Amino acid sequence: MTAHRSLGRTAGVVATAAAAVLLAACGSDDGSSGHHAPGHDKSSTSSTPSVSASDSQGAHNAQDVAFAQGMIPHHRQAVVMADLAPSRAKSQAVTDLAATIKKAQDPEITTMSGWLKTWGRNVPTGDMPSMSGMAHSGGGMDGMMPEADMTKLEKLSGPAFDTAFLQMMIGHHQGAVDMAKTEQSKGAYGPAETLAKSIIMSQSAEIARMNKMLGK
Known part of the structure; x- marks a missing residue:
């Protein structure tokens, strides 16, 4: 019975840690943390060349x-x-x-x-x-x-x-x-x-x- 209760507590700790890691990863992806994922900056500026091209036509x-x-x-x-x-x-x-x-x-x-x-x-x-x-x-x-x-x-x-x-x-x-x-x-x-x-x-x-x- 004691062993069963101990395993349950261990599983809970692991789940909590996993959730924290997942939240940190999401925060990094949307720019809410202080670090930006490399792919995020690239995607956010991908429209700039087309806007510039449009402007240059006029x-x-x-x-x-x-x-x-x-x-x-x-x-x-x-x-x-x-x-x-x-x-x-x-x-x-x-x-x-x-x-x-x-x-x-x-x-x-x-x-x-x-x-x-x-x-x-x-x-x-x-x-x-x-x-x-x-x-x-x-x-x-x-x-x-x-x-x-x-x-x-x-x-x-x-x-x-x-x-x-x-x-x-x-x-x-x-x-x-x-x-x-x-x-x-x-x-x-x-x-x-x-x-x-x-x-x-x-x-x-x-x-x-x-x-x-x-x-x-």
């Missing part, structure tokens, strides 16, 4: 802002020039080119304006670059036509208009290509870099097309 820098603020008025001036062609050009090829330019650049103006609004930055008004765009891009006026040249173009018609339009638009496009190359090398916003690549490809092709029309 990242932009000063160059991206300058690109949009400089290219919007640049595009607007090209559209103004293109709008002159239907009533002044003699060559149907010039009229068709002007329509192509307007069709491509109008939506790009809308896209870039949307970026600036999202970033809380000013959308330029008119067809001249903003001072902030010029300051950051190191040449926001690349290829922009002076007001005197725009006035002169408005007064031309026939073959004289065609020649002046092509010559001016070539310079205008070359400026846009330079601005787009700067964005590709210094920008951070993926969609802006993609647009810059598209501008380089499309406007370089149009430069070659206009040079051919001029007999170069």
